[in-house]
Amino acid sequence: MIVRLRPIVLIAVLLVAWQVAVTWHPIHLLPTPWAVVGGIGDLLQHGLLLKYVVASLFRVTWGFVLGVVLAVPLGLVIGWNRRAEMAFNPLIQILRPISPLAWIPIAILWFGVGDLSAIFLIFLGCFFPLLLTAMNAVRGIPAVYLNAGRNFGLRPAALVSRVLFPAVIPQLIVGMRITLGVAWLVVVAAEMIAVNSGLGFLIVDARNAGNRYDLVVAGMVIIGVIGLLLDLGMRSLEQVKSLRWSYSED
Amino acid sequence: MAKVKLQVEHLHTVFTRDGKSTPVLEDISLEVGEGEFVCLLGPSGCGKSTLLSTMAGFLSPTSGEVKIDGEVVSGPDPRRIFVFQERGVFPWLTVEGNIAFGLFHLTRPEREQRVAHYIKMVGLEGFEKAYPPALSGGMKQRLEVARALAVNPDMLFLDEPFGALDSITRLIMRGELLRIWEAERKTIIFVTHDIDEAVQLADRVVVMSARPATIQQIVDIDIPHPRDISSSRYLELRDGIFRQIGLAHRI
Amino acid sequence: MNSLAEPKKWERFFWPVLASALFLALWHYSVVWTATRIFPSPHDVEKGIAELIHKKVLWRDIIDSLRRVAIGFGAAAAIGIPLGLTLGWYPAANQVVNPVLQILRPISPIAWIPVAIILLGVGDHAATSLIFLGAFFPIVVACVDGVSNVPSVFRLAGRNFGLGPTRLLTQVVFPAALPKIIVGLRIALGIAWLVVVAAEMVAVDSGLGYLVIDSRNAGKRYDLVVAAMLIIGLIGLVLDTAFRRLETIKSVRWGFRDES
Secondary structure, three states: OOHHHHHHHHHHHHHHHHHHHHOOOOOOOOOHHHHHHHHHHHHHHHOHHHHHHHHHHHHHHHHHHHHHHHHHHHHHHHHHOHHHHHHHHHHHHOOOOOOOHOOOOOOOOHHOOHHHHHHHHHHHHHHHHHHHHHHHHHHHHOHHHHHHHHHHOOOHHHHHHHHHHHHHHHHHHHHHHHHHHHHHHHHHHHHHHOOOOOOOOHHHHHHOOOHHHHHHHHHHHHHHHHHHHHHHHHHHHHHHHHHHHHOOOO | OOOOOEEEEEEEEEEEEEEEEEEEEEEEEEEEEHHHHHHHHOOOOOOOHHHHHHHOOOOOEEEEHHHHHHHHEEEEEEEEEEOOOOOOOOOOOOOOHHOOOOOOOOHHHHHHHHHHHHHHOOOOOOOOOOHHHHHHHHHHHHHHHHHHHHHHEEEEEEEEOOOOOOOHHHHHHHHHHHHHHOOOEEEEEEEOOHHHHHHOOOOEEEEEEEOOOOOOOOOOEOOOOOOOOOOOOHHHHHHHHHHHHOOOOOO | OOOOOOOOOOOHHHHHHHHHHHHHHHHHHHHHHOOOOOOOHHHHHHHHHHHHHHHHHHHHHHHHHHHHHHHHHHHHHHHHHHHHHHHOOHHHHHHHHHHHHHHOOOOOHHHHHHHHHHHOOOOOOHEEEEEHHHHHHHHHHHHHHHHHHOOOOHHHHHHHHHHHHHHHHHHHHHHHHHHHHHHHHHHHHHHHHHHHHHHHHHOOOHHHHHHHHHHHHOOOOOOHHHHHHHHHHHHHHHHHHHHHHOOOHEEEEEEEEOOO
């Protein structure tokens, strides 16, 4: 029991240290933890918190789902076919390291400033990781599974749905969890630069419109917490028994 | 018999997991003489590996003790090296690197000399700079034995070392092991579930029961090496153990 | 693994060239058919790159971006690797520190910008500290993962040969964990490259990220925007490839059985 409390103790210690440090040496504008709590309360009161959280989640959901729907099937196909992989590999390798944020000017050009731009950027941030995860997952299927499927006379369609898919799902889910984390990072950045609502915007706006750093840090804390919840949510998906076959000793 | 090297006295080991306790070893008492080759024989999962690990000092017994040279065993020691099933070989070191692993207290020329000697002894010449992934299972096993011998231990513990090899390689490796043992008379304790292997190699076979493990019988193999595996004495001893374990003679 | 025959040698060049050519053609003709006056065609981009090289701005921006990555990533590795190794080796310590890391990790480095600016002012320091934040967590996680997954056989063998705790760590645990650590470093480097571009869009006025934003703001030069994007992609690719080379070194290669 005591052991379980230790991390909480550490967090408490850090918070106290933060409070003390800022009270003694007031770094101009840096808020104390207490001020941050007040900031969160403020946001709740004005109904802004819920509004911004919903806006950010909305964009993440759309961008992420679009990414999954497009990248996963494409990745499975490319991973399956050696020639397709050879063909598309250079394109993928060059486009992949380009930060979604570098696409901002193009996003604004094509979609203007607003939700669509943000969703596009999140989609971009999700697309390549998911594509690569799907490609790797297919390539990693042990040949024995496929041979067994063929041995039992499965047609291609059945082979895909009854062997290939179940075989790649564990890896896909892990990849999706990591990509969701990326999506969450991108949405915040995208909102800071390209749209007028959401948690990222909150941070920028709070600073610009009056140096309300308590709101800035409040925003950061909320971002961290929601990101963590999303991650935990995905991890619980990994626990679903019928999908667990590939996690030997977690 | 030569002087006593290892003594196990009334060893009991109980594993507790999630509140449930499983007795694994029950009242094991055993004496092994210096230079002896002893086999622990029993079905898979019976606890013989647990016994071996306890003797080597990796596990503590629940009660009872193990003494080597009169001293109670309290942890692993370079004087008694454990040989795992080829997975103990370090993949980031070359063959030379692996064999030299325990020799950090020697000077460079001494080290090189030792390494060369043991590479020759286990027959890995030509592979000095190779890395384990490039070696076959049998070669990796030889590497592990060479690494163990290089530090000049008094005792060797081998835990089903040939289990991952095909049966032909296994036969060859048994011969190799005996050859090495005759060259450097270490005290060897060897765990196996293969009856033939035990009778071919050991001076004495300790037949163990299924979990919780007890010593069912200790069989003296009084045939001198090299053993003729079609001789009547060999078959007699082997069948005796078959019967002891309660196995049928026809499949 | 698929049912078609093994691809021939010439196919290794044929397919990528074909796909890339089709892509460029598609791009070119989309620009032509939509008669857009803003979005650049492949040719425009090519001219843009030449222009950037000519004006010598490009080299300075590339060096600035790389420099920030080097410092931020280097610091993240210098602090993150020892920390990760320690946490992996002492599960008790990990249990205490991990929740703090898990809470801080999902906060986008970009979201730290205001705080970074308060503490460090606008400029290089803010950018490098953002890169540090972005690279730090993957490195720590990879080190913890690598150390705690060292097969117990290796540790037992190490102890058996009489290795004390220090030698055990340096001669057994570290080499055994190294493949995972290297993967973590490679991923962190990729993230660092993404973050530097983003950081340069917001917090500084030089570097490739800044080039992207500036080209648009200072005159809607989308040809330069796309040119800068391609260069970003290329350098990112080079960094990643260089790292993968590391993974082929013999004393580490054993840990990578089937890498893409």
